[in-house]
Amino acid sequence: MDGNALKEPSFRESVDLMFNRAVSLMELPPGLEDKIRVCNSTYTVRFGVKLRGEIKTFTGYRSVHSEHMEPVKGGIRYALAVNQDEVEALAALMTYKCALVETPFGGSKGGLCIDPREWDEDELERITRRFAYELAKRDLIDPAQNVPAPDMGTGEREMAWMADQYARMNTTDINARACVTGKPPHAGGIQGRVEATGRGVQYALQEFFRHPEDVAKAALTGSLEGKRVIVQGLGNVGYHAAKFLSEEDGCKVIGIIERDGALVDEAGLDVEKVSQWIRSHGGVKGYSTHYGEDGGAVLEHECDILIPAALEGVINLGNADRIKAPLIIEAANGPVTAGADEILRNKGVVIIPDMYANAGGVTVSYFEWVKNLSHIRFGRMQRRQEESRHQLVVDELERLSKDSGIGWTLSPGFKEKYLRGAGELELVRSGLDDTMRGAYQAMREVWHERDDVSDLRTAAYIVAIDRVAASYKAKGL
Ligand code: NAD
Secondary structure, three states, X not given: OOHHHHOOOXXXXXXXXXXXXXXXXXXXXXXXXXXXXOOOEEEEEEEEXXXXXXXXXXXXXXXXXXXXXXXXXXXXXXXXXXXXHHHHHHHHHHHHHHXXXXXXXXXXXXXXXXXXXXXXXXXXXXXXXXXXXXXXXOOOOXXXXXXXXXXXXXXXXXXXXXXXXXXXXXXXXXXXXXXXXXXXXXXXXXXXXXXXXXHHHHHHHHHHOOOHHHHHHOOOOOOOOOOEEEEEOOOHXXXXXXXXHHHHOOOEEEEXXXXXXXXXXXXXXXXXXXXXXXXXXXXXXXXXXXEEOOHHHHHOOOOOEEEEOOOOOOEOOOOHHHOOOOEEEXXXXXXXXXXXXXXXXXXOOEEEOHHHHOOHHHHHHHHHHHHHHXXXXXXXXXXXXXXXXXXXXXXXXXXXXXXXXXXXXXXXXXXXXXXXXXOHHHHXXXXXXXXXXXXXXXXXXXXXXXXXXXXXXXXXXXXHHHHHHHHHHHOOO
């Protein structure tokens, strides 16, 4: 560890420093600042599961940062490095994130110290069910109070086990399915949740590039087309973001960094192929001659857009001054430490902050929760009615064309596209796009209109803290 690394604050301290920076520019009633900043509670659980002939003890956490709105919401992470500081930092970010994208939740987060790759599926199910039991017993999984979701190391499978565990313990709760989000569609999930966070990263960048003045602040020009992208972590979030940006927006993914090294190819990497390779080989090593062992060095490569999508603290005091990307979008939570943030700001790098950039997950989780509580799929009532109204218009246009003798014909593919009523996936994507555009506008207004705000992160914090403060004030606190 070098001298600089020693001065690095912890993840939670980093989040607090960024929070403090924003509140120093706000006028909050005395004491409210502290009330918002502190984490309300953290529950630590140690439980044993009999596995491989012996009792294995696991440690897990569930932190509730703010209950200004309930239920509280936030993912559950499975990783060996999980600790209380990290879970509390992530819970705080959830509070601000939910406020920024206007999902009606307080912030929470959970974690289990485990390397999921060390256990087979049956073992993981037993461990997950036991963890869920411990949390549900204390209302830390509950549709009205605390609703977990996937995070690093967990996905649809774990959420389905947790939901089932809760349902077994609450057999008459008609809303049991709303106790966690990120479930598979056949177990009460919603279309588009798996892709949601990566999709949100794409929508965030699309919105950013709709504003030439903002693009210019990052010393870039034009649209997303042809932009050179490096992504760290090709898991759920990184894979979807890289896939959509390359397949739909014309970006070129020139670098992919994983645990075991990195791939760099100026001609552009095939995200789908690399992802399949990782799934079958456990890393990027051996994929092609473009492989190199030093993933850290690739973070410092020249590119237009850097997408850290793995874990926190990867851009820190030790490497911030060597980062060359002019635009960083924080797909992961907390990838840039408070110290690095300052260095990058001073260099003129534009950072699209985590609380906005990766809010697609919680936004679609909100839609899933609403779907579970309303017990009906989005679009089920309107879809065919919408189609028949569109059919009326098309029939009328065709009649007019024929009767007038003009002989107009509709463009190829128009009829098919126009006639199709929106299904659940289209509605989810539309709601997510709208949310990402709206939240960007709110941040941007503060960024552009206030002389004392020079970065998007501070702007995001100001918008979020203002909303949380308003909610506390309305409660009379
Ligand atoms: P994931 O487990 O699906 O993927 C993480 C990826 O990062 C994996 O491919 C892993 O191999 C890679 N990785 C791990 N350590 C690495 C390292 N040192 N260097 C390079 N790559 C490394 O996790 P995820 O769900 O995609 O989450 C990633 C980040 O996004 C986390 O910070 C998480 O909190 C955040 N996030 C996730 C969601 C979600 O919906 N899943 C929502 C919001 C934020």
